[in-house]
Amino acid sequence: MPKFTIPKEEYVCKGHSACPGCGTPLALRYTLKALGKRTVLNIPAGCGGVILGVWPSYALKVPVVDNAFECTAAIADGIRAGFDVLGVKDAYVVGWAGDGGTVDIGLQALSAAVDRNANIIYVMLDNEAYMNTGIQKSGCTPIGAWTTTTPVANGKGWNTSPKKRIMEMLVANGIAYGATVNVAYPEDFIARLREAKDIKGTKFIHALAPCTPGWRIDPRKSIEVARLATQTGIFPLYKVENGKYSLTKEIKNRKPVREYLRLQGRFRHLPEEAINEIQRLVDEEYARLLKKIKETNE
Amino acid sequence: MMEVMTANYAAAYAVKLARVGVIAAYPITPQSSISEKLAEMYVKGELYGKYFLVESEHSAMSMLIGASYAGARTFTATSSHGLALMHEMLFWAVGARRPIVMAVVARALAPPWNIWGDHMDVMSERDTGWMQFFCENNQETLDTILMAYKISEDRSVMLPSMVIEDGFILSHTYEAVDIPDQDDVDDFLPPFDPEWKIDFDDPRRFGGLTMPDWWSEFRYRIALDQEVAKKKIVEVDKEFERRFGRSYGGLVEFYNCDDAEVALVLAGSAVGTAKEVSDKMRERGKKVGVVKLKTFRPFPAEELKKLNDMVPVVGVFDRSYTFGYGGALYSEVRNGIYVPGGGALVKNYVGGMGGKDFTPKNMEFIFEDLLRIKKEGKVDRMVEWINIKDGTGRW
Amino acid sequence: MVEVPKTYKDLPSTPITFFTTEDNKTGTWRTIRPVIDKEKCTRCYICWKFCPDLSIEVEEEGDYPNVDYDHCKGCGICANECPSGAIAMEKEMGK
Numbered sequence: 001m002p003k004f005t006i007p008k009e010e011y012v013c014k015g016h017s018a019c020p021g022c023g024t025p026l027a028l029r030y031t032l033k034a035l036g037k038r039t040v041l042n043i044p045a046g047c048g049g050v051i052l053g054v055w056p057s058y059a060l061k062v063p064v065v066d067n068a069f070e071c072t073a074a075i076a077d078g079i080r081a082g083f084d085v086l087g088v089k090d091a092y093v094v095g096w097a098g099d100g101g102t103v104d105i106g107l108q109a110l111s112a113a114v115d116r117n118a119n120i121i122y123v124m125l126d127n128e129a130y131m132n133t134g135i136q137k138s139g140c141t142p143i144g145a146w147t148t149t150t151p152v153a154n155g156k157g158w159n160t161s162p163k164k165r166i167m168e169m170l171v172a173n174g175i176a177y178g179a180t181v182n183v184a185y186p187e188d189f190i191a192r193l194r195e196a197k198d199i200k201g202t203k204f205i206h207a208l209a210p211c212t213p214g215w216r217i218d219p220r221k222s223i224e225v226a227r228l229a230t231q232t233g234i235f236p237l238y239k240v241e242n243g244k245y246s247l248t249k250e251i252k253n254r255k256p257v258r259e260y261l262r263l264q265g266r267f268r269h270l271p272e273e274a275i276n277e278i279q280r281l282v283d284e285e286y287a288r289l290l291k292k293i294k295e296t297n298e
Numbered sequence: 299m300m301e302v303m304t305a306n307y308a309a310a311y312a313v314k315l316a317r318v319g320v321i322a323a324y325p326i327t328p329q330s331s332i333s334e335k336l337a338e339m340y341v342k343g344e345l346y347g348k349y350f351l352v353e354s355e356h357s358a359m360s361m362l363i364g365a366s367y368a369g370a371r372t373f374t375a376t377s378s379h380g381l382a383l384m385h386e387m388l389f390w391a392v393g394a395r396r397p398i399v400m401a402v403v404a405r406a407l408a409p410p411w412n413i414w415g416d417h418m419d420v421m422s423e424r425d426t427g428w429m430q431f432f433c434e435n436n437q438e439t440l441d442t443i444l445m446a447y448k449i450s451e452d453r454s455v456m457l458p459s460m461v462i463e464d465g466f467i468l469s470h471t472y473e474a475v476d477i478p479d480q481d482d483v484d485d486f487l488p489p490f491d492p493e494w495k496i497d498f499d500d501p502r503r504f505g506g507l508t509m510p511d512w513w514s515e516f517r518y519r520i521a522l523d524q525e526v527a528k529k530k531i532v533e534v535d536k537e538f539e540r541r542f543g544r545s546y547g548g549l550v551e552f553y554n555c556d557d558a559e560v561a562l563v564l565a566g567s568a569v570g571t572a573k574e575v576s577d578k579m580r581e582r583g584k585k586v587g588v589v590k591l592k593t594f595r596p597f598p599a600e601e602l603k604k605l606n607d608m609v610p611v612v613g614v615f616d617r618s619y620t621f622g623y624g625g626a627l628y629s630e631v632r633n634g635i636y637v638p639g640g641g642a643l644v645k646n647y648v649g650g651m652g653g654k655d656f657t658p659k660n661m662e663f664i665f666e667d668l669l670r671i672k673k674e675g676k677v678d679r680m681v682e683w684i685n686i687k688d689g690t691g692r693w
Numbered sequence: 694m695v696e697v698p699k700t701y702k703d704l705p706s707t708p709i710t711f712f713t714t715e716d717n718k719t720g721t722w723r724t725i726r727p728v729i730d731k732e733k734c735t736r737c738y739i740c741w742k743f744c745p746d747l748s749i750e751v752e753e754e755g756d757y758p759n760v761d762y763d764h765c766k767g768c769g770i771c772a773n774e775c776p777s778g779a780i781a782m783e784k785e786m787g788k
Contacts (some may be wrong), residue, residue, distance in 0.1 A: 015713070054508065068360070068390055071360035
């Protein structure tokens with residue numbers, strides 16, 4: 001008998017304005033399938049807001065509060081504070097921001113919310129650049145990537161700064177729960193949110209979601225590319241609970257990063273030695289993660 | 299119950315009496331003692347709501363917007379750079395139609411660094427859509443916060459309010475303040491009950507992308523509701539007087555103006571000085587009047603127009619400046635009372651900035667200057683900065 | 694329930710939305726369309742799981758998936774992800 005492997009209920013509506021093949025609506029679907037009807041999202045400037053459509057319509061079946069770019073965590077904590085004072089229970093408050101809105105402009109408010117141990121779920125939708133404004137580099141853009149502000153000419157110019165280690169920053173900051181998820185792994189995505197939802201304090205979910213125009217990929221390859229991010233170890237799936245790191249998706253034989261990079265136009269310019277260098281950096285970073293897992297579980 | 303306290307403590311008592319649900323604040327001189335007092339009240343269990351320490355004024359205002367969407371009554375307080383940092387979220391609070399009340403302890407903006415009082419910070423937020431109420435003394439600070447909630451939360455208004463007290467001059471000066479009984483305040487100010495808030499059974503999106511063909515209509519509603527607020531402000535002031543025996547004129551108060559030869563329009567703590575000087579000058583037969591601008595936004599242009607029939611010369615005293623032109627109050631008053639082909643002559647006086655003492659002697663100079671203009675029948679210059687070392691040679 | 698505004702007078706005191714995007718026929722964006730071959734379909738629902746546009750529909754557990762062509766944007770993820778090759782992307786005709 002055929003079975004659903006994720007909940008059937010949908011809280012995202014058809015007719016939203018995401019580009020074909022966009023990972024964000026999938027992340028929204030999975031998040032709301034995990035959390036259900038009594039969830040309020042607050043969303044800053046970015047694709048997350050635009051995808052939901054134009055007034056007087058919108059594309060979710062849960063309440064949404066729009067907010068300015070840098071204040072997602074503060075507004076989420078404010079909603080929670082209001083609920084607490086008014087006795088609204090069994091409700092999930094989700095700050096839903098992009099990577100730029102989190103690791104760049106929103107970092108201050110997020111760090112302070114973690115300080116207060118704000119009882120919120122913060123989902124960072126990582127598509128690795130400012131996609132809504134037209135593919136500008138963010139603190140989450142990977143090394144080697146072309147963006148409109150790290151253009152490539154004469155065989156140089158691509159992004160040379162590594163992705164911010166946001167999870168480690170927030171773990172050091174004191175989050176109650178942290179996990180990386182990937183839209184290519186819906187069951188795992190939902191399991192992490194279900195695990196996080198009733199933990200008291202600040203929960204941080206780092207969600208990888210491809211942007212088809214920004215990554216310069218064929219829309220049909222969107223999930224395939226996202227899956228390769230994990231299979232190559234570029235975006236490993238793990239969680240941090242009570243300070244302990246653990247892998248949530250074991251990758252037996254990591255694929256070479258070349259397979260991931262070669263599917264994307266944003267890496268097309270990279271010469272062989274740059275790809276080798278990226279492979280080296282990914283290996284190093286992956287080893288760091290395994291070391292952390294080992295150390296924190298001793 | 300009468301107690302001797304600063305305007306900052308008076309503000310904190312008002313917040314307690316208003317049964318505010320969520321308070322979020324960040325310290326800044328000279329506002330800090332409001333937050334400190336509220337923190338103390340909170341830890342003693344005297345507050346109805348919750349008190350949150352945030353990492354910036356930007357987050358303070360953001361938190362309140364979220365809390366207000368959840369349906370809670372909200373408060374914060376700030377000054378100067380803190381208000382400037384909030385600027386973006388001030389627009390947000392208005393567009394989202396969240397009736398937040400904020401005490402602004404008015405202070406200068408750096409550089410050079412200066413922690414003392416003037417109106418540069420609040421005047422810079424004139425265009426955000428917040429209602430702006432100036433306070434003359436500590437009692438008025440307490441009373442205005444209570445009234446501000448009633449005005450802001452009225453379903454026909456739904457706009458946030460700034461209650462402005464002058465840094466140090468009020469914030470750190472002790473005066474006798476009557477603290478109303480909680481029961482009386484409860485009768486005056488019902489719990490916050492917004493028409494629209496987060497509702498899981500009727501999910502909606504608040505503030506999402508709106509295309510050009512409708513966006514102006516939302517702004518038009520804010521413009522109209524500022525007009526509605528004018529009536530509400532007067533109404534609430536009258537009700538407050540009926541219940542508590544104190545009135546602040548609602549929008550404007552005309553003091554010693556009935557038979558005045560000249561009048562001076564101003565706002566904030568300097569009003570007290572002007573009233574006192576006006577009384578003294580009248581004893582010497584000099585009929586000078588004072589117009590206290592209680593409400594700066596919405597701007598009471600109609601009410602001020604009466605000045606044309608009262609006096610031939612109007613002075614406007616600004617504790618701030620709009621570089622490249624004149625004081626903000628001046629341009630507003632002059633524009634507001636303008637009638638084609640006539641009306642009162644208007645001159646701008648700028649002073650008391652960055653905490654510089656503005657003494658009765660300075661005030662008397664302004665009134666004398668206005669009487670001179672009346673006699674000469676013309677304004678010598680548009681703006682005069684008072685008390686600038688050797689700027690005028692007078693002080 | 695509040696009526697959808699027709700003039701500024703009808704606007705609520707807060708910028709709220711009034712209905713969902715479901716009437717927005719995003720199917721017009723499409724240049725290629727997925728066609729499911731039920732002979733090959735194993736009803737694993739992978740296509741349903743990965744459809745960003747909620748355009749692969751399954752009424753009940755056990756049913757075959759159907760495509761909602763009113764909303765399908767033609768991204769082709771379903772065809773790419775289908776493990777049994779049951780979905781073909783065909784050119785839209787007459788557009």
